[in-house]
Amino acid sequence: MSKLSVNPQPGAGAEVTGVKLNQLSDTDFQEIQSVFAEYGLIFFRDQELTEADHVAFARRWGNININRFFAAHKDYPEIALVTKEAGQAENIGGDWHTDHSYDHEPALGSILLARDLPPSGGDTWFVSMYKAFEQLSDGMKNTLRGLRAVHSAKHVFGAQQGYELAGDEFGQRIGNAPATEEMINPVHPVVIKHPLSGKEALYVNSAFTLHFEGWTPEESAVLLEFLYKEAVREDHISRFKWRPGSIAFWDNRATWHNAQNDYPGYRREMHRITIDGCALAAST
């Protein structure tokens, strides 16, 4: 009999215990699917997954999205390496954001697995975009439901921008910056009807959202800054402490994450597999 148990976290997400992801029954998988839709974020502990196990688990959720910017595992192109070397100052994803909002069909989410950890630090923080929307006034909710926003990757991954200006001393990217010039900035609803849960979620983020459609960046900044501040209220944050065998699986359409860069002098290597998503519909 299944020993699967779901422990909701006080900030965001739920921890699922009592399962081995490399020996998962169909019944337990279906249960995990419903937990994922409900919380948009699942934590697992003490998993012993090989790279092949990691890929196999990811495939149960959909097509794997091969990362266009970051280097892959040499034997498993499906696995993107999220590494910070001991001598490296910058980390990847060190501000609040959601991945892939710059795509017309943003990726569903990522399954991130710890491979090499510093003795302490390097936590990943998460917040729920369901909660971020839920806590707003009815007046603000109605205003946001009528808005759409333009997103872009160019200022982050483009030539002579963001990551490229920071350099690539450790060969962690694949030199694909010029490809961002071909990308057409998508426009997404500001409040989406989540494709798995049907719940309303706030869908803007400080990394990739440029402005509201039909608004100037300056006009947009006032409201966006308010939303960004409210979304990360202290009591809404889950601070995930990684241990060997830990996994975080987040939904990009229901959460933000923020990788802490507080372990100078130590190496950290994570394996990330991203699942394809779909176009996002407005909540009403």
Ligand SMILES: [Fe+2]
């Ligand atoms: Fe990220």
